[in-house]
Amino acid sequence: MDKSAYKHVYVFVEQRDGVIQPVAFELLGKARDLADALGEKVVALFPGYQIANSCQTLIEHGADEVICIDNAQLKDYLTEQYVQVITQVIEEYKPSILLLGATTIGRDLGPRLAARITTGLTADCTKLEISEDRELWSTRPAFGGNLMATIVNSTHRPQMSTVRPGVMQKREADATRKGEIINLEPKLDESKFKVRLIETVKEDKGKVDITEAKILVSGGRGIGCKENFEKLEQLAGVLDAEVSTSRAMVDAGIMPHDRQVGQTGKTVRPNLYFAMGISGAIQHLAGMEESDFIVAINKDKFAPIFQVSDLGIVGDVNKIVPLLTERLAQELKK
Amino acid sequence: MKIVVCIKQVPDTTEIKINPVTGTLIRDGVPSIMNPDDKGALEMALRLKDQYGAHVTVITMGPPQADLILREAFAMGADRAILLTDRRFAGADTLATSNALAGALRTMDFDIVFAGRQAIDGDTAQVGPEMAEHLGLPQVSYVVDLNVKNENTVIVKKETEDGYQMLEADTPCVLTVLASANKARYMSVSGIVNAYNREVEIWTADSIDVDESKLGLKGSPTKVQKSFAKGLKQAGEVYEVDAEEAVGIIISKLKEKFII
Amino acid sequence: MNFNLTKTQELFRQMIREFAEKEVKPLAAEIDEQERFPAETVKKMAELGIFGIPVPTQYGGAGGDNLMYSIAIEELSRACATTGVVVSAHTSLCVAPIMEHGTEEQKMKYLPKLASGEWIGAFGLTEPNAGTDAAGQQTTAVLDGEEWVLNGNKIFITNAGPAHVYIVIAMTDKSLKTKGISAFIVEAGTPGFEIGKKELKMGIRGSATAELIFNNCRIPKGNLLGKIGGGFPIAMKTLDGGRIGIAAQALGIAQAALDETVKYTKERKQFGKAIGQFQNTQFQMADLKTKVEAARLLVRSAAFKKDSGVPYSPDAAMAKLFAAETAMEVTTKAVQFHGGYGYTREYPVERMMRDAKITEIYEGTSEVQRMVIAANLYK
Numbered sequence A: 001m002d003k004s005a006y007k008h009v010y011v012f013v014e015q016r017d018g019v020i021q022p023v024a025f026e027l028l029g030k031a032r033d034l035a036d037a038l039g040e041k042v043v044a045l046f047p048g049y050q051i052a053n054s055c056q057t058l059i060e061h062g063a064d065e066v067i068c069i070d071n072a073q074l075k076d077y078l079t080e081q082y083v084q085v086i087t088q089v090i091e092e093y094k095p096s097i098l099l100l101g102a103t104t105i106g107r108d109l110g111p112r113l114a115a116r117i118t119t120g121l122t123a124d125c126t127k128l129e130i131s132e133d134r135e136l137w138s139t140r141p142a143f144g145g146n147l148m149a150t151i152v153n154s155t156h157r158p159q160m161s162t163v164r165p166g167v168m169q170k171r172e173a174d175a176t177r178k179g180e181i182i183n184l185e186p187k188l189d190e191s192k193f194k195v196r197l198i199e200t201v202k203e204d205k206g207k208v209d210i211t212e213a214k215i216l217v218s219g220g221r222g223i224g225c226k227e228n229f230e231k232l233e234q235l236a237g238v239l240d241a242e243v244s245t246s247r248a249m250v251d252a253g254i255m256p257h258d259r260q261v262g263q264t265g266k267t268v269r270p271n272l273y274f275a276m277g278i279s280g281a282i283q284h285l286a287g288m289e290e291s292d293f294i295v296a297i298n299k300d301k302f303a304p305i306f307q308v309s310d311l312g313i314v315g316d317v318n319k320i321v322p323l324l325t326e327r328l329a330q331e332l333k334k
Numbered sequence B: 001m002k003i004v005v006c007i008k009q010v011p012d013t014t015e016i017k018i019n020p021v022t023g024t025l026i027r028d029g030v031p032s033i034m035n036p037d038d039k040g041a042l043e044m045a046l047r048l049k050d051q052y053g054a055h056v057t058v059i060t061m062g063p064p065q066a067d068l069i070l071r072e073a074f075a076m077g078a079d080r081a082i083l084l085t086d087r088r089f090a091g092a093d094t095l096a097t098s099n100a101l102a103g104a105l106r107t108m109d110f111d112i113v114f115a116g117r118q119a120i121d122g123d124t125a126q127v128g129p130e131m132a133e134h135l136g137l138p139q140v141s142y143v144v145d146l147n148v149k150n151e152n153t154v155i156v157k158k159e160t161e162d163g164y165q166m167l168e169a170d171t172p173c174v175l176t177v178l179a180s181a182n183k184a185r186y187m188s189v190s191g192i193v194n195a196y197n198r199e200v201e202i203w204t205a206d207s208i209d210v211d212e213s214k215l216g217l218k219g220s221p222t223k224v225q226k227s228f229a230k231g232l233k234q235a236g237e238v239y240e241v242d243a244e245e246a247v248g249i250i251i252s253k254l255k256e257k258f259i260i
Numbered sequence C: 001m002n003f004n005l006t007k008t009q010e011l012f013r014q015m016i017r018e019f020a021e022k023e024v025k026p027l028a029a030e031i032d033e034q035e036r037f038p039a040e041t042v043k044k045m046a047e048l049g050i051f052g053i054p055v056p057t058q059y060g061g062a063g064g065d066n067l068m069y070s071i072a073i074e075e076l077s078r079a080c081a082t083t084g085v086v087v088s089a090h091t092s093l094c095v096a097p098i099m100e101h102g103t104e105e106q107k108m109k110y111l112p113k114l115a116s117g118e119w120i121g122a123f124g125l126t127e128p129n130a131g132t133d134a135a136g137q138q139t140t141a142v143l144d145g146e147e148w149v150l151n152g153n154k155i156f157i158t159n160a161g162p163a164h165v166y167i168v169i170a171m172t173d174k175s176l177k178t179k180g181i182s183a184f185i186v187e188a189g190t191p192g193f194e195i196g197k198k199e200l201k202m203g204i205r206g207s208a209t210a211e212l213i214f215n216n217c218r219i220p221k222g223n224l225l226g227k228i229g230g231g232f233p234i235a236m237k238t239l240d241g242g243r244i245g246i247a248a249q250a251l252g253i254a255q256a257a258l259d260e261t262v263k264y265t266k267e268r269k270q271f272g273k274a275i276g277q278f279q280n281t282q283f284q285m286a287d288l289k290t291k292v293e294a295a296r297l298l299v300r301s302a303a304f305k306k307d308s309g310v311p312y313s314p315d316a317a318m319a320k321l322f323a324a325e326t327a328m329e330v331t332t333k334a335v336q337f338h339g340g341y342g343y344t345r346e347y348p349v350e351r352m353m354r355d356a357k358i359t360e361i362y363e364g365t366s367e368v369q370r371m372v373i374a375a376n377l378y379k
Helices: A022-038 A052-060 A079-093 A106-117 A226-239 A247-251 A282-288 A317-333 B036-052 B064-076 B094-105 B127-135 B189-195 B243-256 C007-034 C039-048 C066-079 C081-101 C104-115 C174-180 C231-267 C279-308 C313-342 C349-359 C366-377
Strands: A009-012 A042-048 A065-070 A097-101 A121-125 A127-130 A136-142 A147-152 A159-163 A180-183 A195-202 A215-219 A242-245 A272-276 A293-298 A311-314 B002-006 B009-011 B032-034 B055-061 B080-084 B112-116 B139-150 B153-160 B163-170 B173-177 B200-203 B223-229 B237-239 C121-124 C140-144 C147-158 C165-171 C181-187 C193-198 C209-220
Touching: A009 A022, A009 A079, A022 A042, A022 A097, A022 A127, A022 A159, A042 A052, A042 A079, A052 A065, A052 A180, A065 A079, A079 A106, A097 A106, A106 A121, A106 A159, A106 B094, A106 B127, A106 B139, A121 A136, A136 A159, A215 A226, A226 A242, A226 A272, A226 A317, A282 C231, A293 A317, A293 B243, A311 B243, A317 B243, B002 B036, B002 B127, B009 B064, B032 B036, B032 B064, B036 B055, B036 B064, B036 B112, B036 B139, B036 B173, B055 B064, B055 B094, B064 B080, B064 B189, B064 B200, B064 C007, B080 B094, B094 B127, B112 B127, B127 B139, B127 B173, B139 B163, B153 B173, B163 B173, B189 C007, B237 B243, C007 C039, C007 C066, C007 C081, C007 C349, C039 C081, C066 C081, C066 C231, C066 C279, C081 C104, C081 C121, C081 C147, C081 C165, C081 C181, C081 C231, C081 C349, C104 C165, C121 C147, C140 C165, C147 C165, C147 C181, C165 C209, C165 C231, C174 C181, C181 C209, C181 C231, C231 C279, C231 C313, C231 C349, C279 C313, C313 C349, C313 C366
Parallel strands: A009 A042, A009 A097, A042 A065, A065 A180, A097 A159, A121 A159, A215 A242, A215 A272, A272 A293, A293 A311, A311 B237, B002 B055, B002 B112, B055 B080, B080 B200, B112 B173, B139 B173, C121 C165
Antiparallel strands: A127 A136, A136 A147, A147 B223, A195 B163, B009 B032, B139 B153, B153 B163, C140 C147, C147 C209, C165 C181, C193 C209
């Protein structure tokens, strides 16, 4: 294959109900770095319905061009409809790189697309870089996060990767950026549409099993009472996390047993574990020491929890938690 | 109703440990299991068997040892089992794997193909949709529930980040299922007693309908450039500072680690 | 000679371990604490066919072997010794004698329901004055027309209450001593048959242990199991088989205590290192591990002999004796290794130590096992 015919870094811009998803901005930020390294352009590939007004913001966040495909058939994501329009873009414009968010949409669309155009796809990347020979190197976790692997696709184009939301940094919007908006007329073959959307339901998923949670805010004896646990709930709300606890709080009747981490509770392995006012009795450590990143706050600087934490703070947890909640809320709103 | 369920044997990644001295993965003694999402898919198929008398075939691609998960599927209630095994499949990435499975499915008759959403050793979620594309069949991924509407249509519930979607799909179709869709049944004792008295069909690259150039290493666009262990854990820094400063440290550290 | 499990046995071990870990273990502390019969687990086990493992398929069983059965009891007991004994008493003490001594009619009537777990089984031999000396039976059965009339009391009966079918040993002719003892099948709900006082026990506290009271209890003539006067050998053979079950239960408890202790001594640090790093710990643990493995070989060898149809009575006695004493030793040391924590209910080893003790007592005390072994040695 003539790889030189394929140019530029494309980003699939995911929208739901017309709202551009945060991961699209994060991908534009990363695509900017990759395109700059290659000396090429960032192109936002934006299918949807009644979305024309949102194209400018993609330019402000790093796109040089926006290919806007505005069509009533594309209002809601459906695999075949989206695969058809993106295949059309790939065939007409020949991108070198195509990035998608590793969301339920991106992870449904990406592989179907890769199979249709016969190319490789690397899933759930946490790091993207351009190698010396101008190939895309995509690094991703495997074996349940125990191993990292760097994947290349040097024989097929485009090089496709999906990226987990929240991994890449979006750029601050720059209102002075200029770019081109291309409106593309989709060629849709309706005879292939075999899946129909009946309804989309949003639901408050409520409490997740603590063993499934990506982030846990865990409170122990140092939290003390039910009122203070409500403060932990607020912090958890900001982080989309779950609240868990130690045995002492379960025995005291402050927290239910299904929230208990430890030898007699559950073994958890979240990406982030906050040990709030937990001294780190061996029985608790047994249930959480495999967590990817542990932040411990305790007033006793000799507490054993600090032997397993990645970041330890010696201080008053009940003072720090509300402040942390407030600052994180501001931070995540950005 | 005829159903095919694609399953995979995977190392139980929750049992994988890191060697504290070398920082490499310890794979010895790690049990091989039926991939959890695939088990959810098999359970969904077996419920259609309970309800409508569906005929359930399980198929796996892997080394001869993958026979074990097919015996397990028999003991859970599967009617037929196929092991796709051939050196020519070796080194396959997701695209080549999906081509091999699609090649096998082309020779079969079915109404629904089930697969797990993703396997715990790779977590890619690609083989199901890629296979659907090769077969030219509609797909729904992240399926958590299924109802048969009529002979040609199923209603499926697809899980999304903030809720779910109800979708109607024409059959034949490919559905990829989450482990959380159901609680898979255990093997029954009598199923276990019979499991090794039944025949697992062994298929090779010659048994299936696909161009050989699409298989194995040759048919794989992606290559692993390098792989490395994530590194070892040791006690991190401890700060004794006031609340304001502590919050600043926490937030900058979380950003540095891309957790927020 | 081959010490490996067959592929079928290995697949079975995989299933039963997963079942025990996920369904049985989470309830172990609770049913012990509440002294509650695990009815919900019984229902789940019934669905999988765990109550009919060695029963032939023509009687609704799974058609498995006694080795699989011993693996089931070991793995269930590793999670919860109470759950292990529910299945063991049912299978070894009720299903097995019907399978081995029942008429075709009795087998067709009872085995399908017992194998499916719709009915649970129990066995009544022990009396206030007939424990180790089982020949001193005072419960009587007298033929009156087409019915046997039972009178007397049985004590310490496992599964009494939840069970639907009871194998009851009674004296039909006192003058003939052991040759005047017969076995009967008694169904729950028969007039004149009542469940008496439930025992409060040290261990296996979730298992139902109670008294059986027979007061002019009339059962059909056809419910005699085996021949008139054939009850004593039936009871002894039944106990031989039962000992494999109890040996497997003891083995499961011992293995569980060993696992817990390895885990704990890896994590617990004193004097700057994990206590598992001290040679004192390691040497003791090495000895315990060796004993557990030896017990496993004895249990499997006895089960294998039973499956092969060769005499296994002394093998079952040796397996039970050694496994039970190993369980007691391992659990006692496990508590010691856990120190103060081990004495609390926060850790499961205290429960295991309480559960282990019964394995040295029921279905023949360790002293009885030594009698059986020695009798075989000096015959």
